[in-house]
Amino acid sequence: MSVISSNKALSDLLGVDEQLTESERDLIALVRRFADDRLRPHLAQWFEEGTVPARDLAKELGALGLLGMHLDGYGCAGSTATEYGLACLEMEAADSGLRSLVSVQGSLAMKAIHAFGSEEQKQEWLPRMAAGEALGCFGLTEPDFGSDPGGMRTRATRDGDDWILNGSKMWITNGSVADVAVVWAQTDDKIRGFVVPTDTAGFEAHPIKHKMSLRASVTAELSFSDLRLPADAVLPEVKGLRGPLTCLSEARFGIVFGSIGAARDCLETAIDYAQTRTVFDKSLASYQLTQAKLADMAVELQKGILLALHLGRTKDNGGVSNEQVSVGKLNNTREAIQIARTCRTVLGANGITLDYPVIRHENNLESVLTYEGTPEVHQLIIGQALTGANAFR
Numbered sequence: 001m002s003v004i005s006s007n008k009a010l011s012d013l014l015g016v017d018e019q020l021t022e023s024e025r026d027l028i029a030l031v032r033r034f035a036d037d038r039l040r041p042h043l044a045q046w047f048e049e050g051t052v053p054a055r056d057l058a059k060e061l062g063a064l065g066l067l068g069m070h071l072d073g074y075g076c077a078g079s080t081a082t083e084y085g086l087a088c089l090e091m092e093a094a095d096s097g098l099r100s101l102v103s104v105q106g107s108l109a110m111k112a113i114h115a116f117g118s119e120e121q122k123q124e125w126l127p128r129m130a131a132g133e134a135l136g137c138f139g140l141t142e143p144d145f146g147s148d149p150g151g152m153r154t155r156a157t158r159d160g161d162d163w164i165l166n167g168s169k170m171w172i173t174n175g176s177v178a179d180v181a182v183v184w185a186q187t188d189d190k191i192r193g194f195v196v197p198t199d200t201a202g203f204e205a206h207p208i209k210h211k212m213s214l215r216a217s218v219t220a221e222l223s224f225s226d227l228r229l230p231a232d233a234v235l236p237e238v239k240g241l242r243g244p245l246t247c248l249s250e251a252r253f254g255i256v257f258g259s260i261g262a263a264r265d266c267l268e269t270a271i272d273y274a275q276t277r278t279v280f281d282k283s284l285a286s287y288q289l290t291q292a293k294l295a296d297m298a299v300e301l302q303k304g305i306l307l308a309l310h311l312g313r314t315k316d317n318g319g320v321s322n323e324q325v326s327v328g329k330l331n332n333t334r335e336a337i338q339i340a341r342t343c344r345t346v347l348g349a350n351g352i353t354l355d356y357p358v359i360r361h362e363n364n365l366e367s368v369l370t371y372e373g374t375p376e377v378h379q380l381i382i383g384q385a386l387t388g389a390n391a392f393r
């Protein structure tokens, strides 16, 4: 069976299959089967309607062991980083919105509690989140602070032993369907993370409408109005931006793989289409101009998969730096959206309909390019690593 792509010719050309372990191949097969059976038949409709049964899907993803899968204990699967990445690749080959659900749950909300939470917080939330019985979200971005989260205005102040939270968060994936929000806020002693059950008085979540991207994903605005939390709601093990940035690095790692999945789905679609479409009495695939496009895209796809696998193996062998993850996020999201755009041209007018997945991926990748650090932010991170000079401000 072709593993890295179900298109045998593409899989053979990429030649990556033999670099995968048996358990990685099994995982890819499992996630692809789930995507084929449970997701693909509905994706166009979910995208068109801007809805997704997030809570039902979370339970199914939990049963497959895909939520917080790279974390240890507390009902998590304890998979390798590479396995987690490959699961993201297959999920995003279906839809970036569904991969976002997995990433936000595992790499952002669960990771924050797993890495920085108290034993009680871990026991209370992680087993249910791993099972998909509780959904989490991660509130860092605010209406006026995205690339520069350190400027956030959301504030937690002390009232006796309690905390009082005021402020708002913007663009929060799963925000209006979550049971628990990890919220980052200014305090008198640096930025701290808070574990906020979403049924706490003073918590409101409003879905963001009119998105043209990531429509099969819930995105919400959160507001906190004199929201009272007990003393033990704070994540005890981290202060400052290191907390959210550690989680972001995990989620970015998943995107390095995931974005390539979306690109692969586009390229498989374009190759099939070119072989069946006739223009000027011949198959579209038989023209040199078409083959040049397909060849260039296959080369970039190959480089993207190898980069993702390299970062995966590096992470499994002792860890990747934030700068290395930035290299992967910058390259793979940028190339993925370029591949999606070029595939759309191969499909001509058909390419703009939801009868094919390409325009959906292309639109989704606009969000994937932007969230978890825009291309400019990753250029600045890499630039600082190369020169030692901080050019953020």
Ligand SMILES: Cc1cc2nc3c(=O)[nH]c(=O)nc-3n(C[C@H](O)[C@H](O)[C@H](O)COP(=O)(O)OP(=O)(O)OC[C@H]3O[C@@H](n4cnc5c(N)ncnc54)[C@H](O)[C@@H]3O)c2cc1C
Residues within 6 Å of the ligand: 104, 138, 139, 140, 141, 143, 144, 145, 146, 147, 148, 170, 171, 172, 173, 174, 213, 214, 219, 367, 370, 371, 372, 373, 374, 375, 376, 377, 380, 391, 392, 393
């Ligand atoms: C669908 C979706 C889901 C999301 N989910 C979440 C979530 O679950 N949780 C969460 O906290 N956030 C989430 N986000 C928010 C996301 O992380 C931010 O949108 C992102 O960080 C960019 O912030 P911004 O939109 O405020 O853009 P801005 O920071 O305002 O950036 C605007 C432009 O300025 C550029 N820029 C910024 N700084 C510099 C600089 N120093 N030099 C040059 N150019 C610069 C940027 O690259 C960009 O091109 C989500 C976003 C989307 C679209």
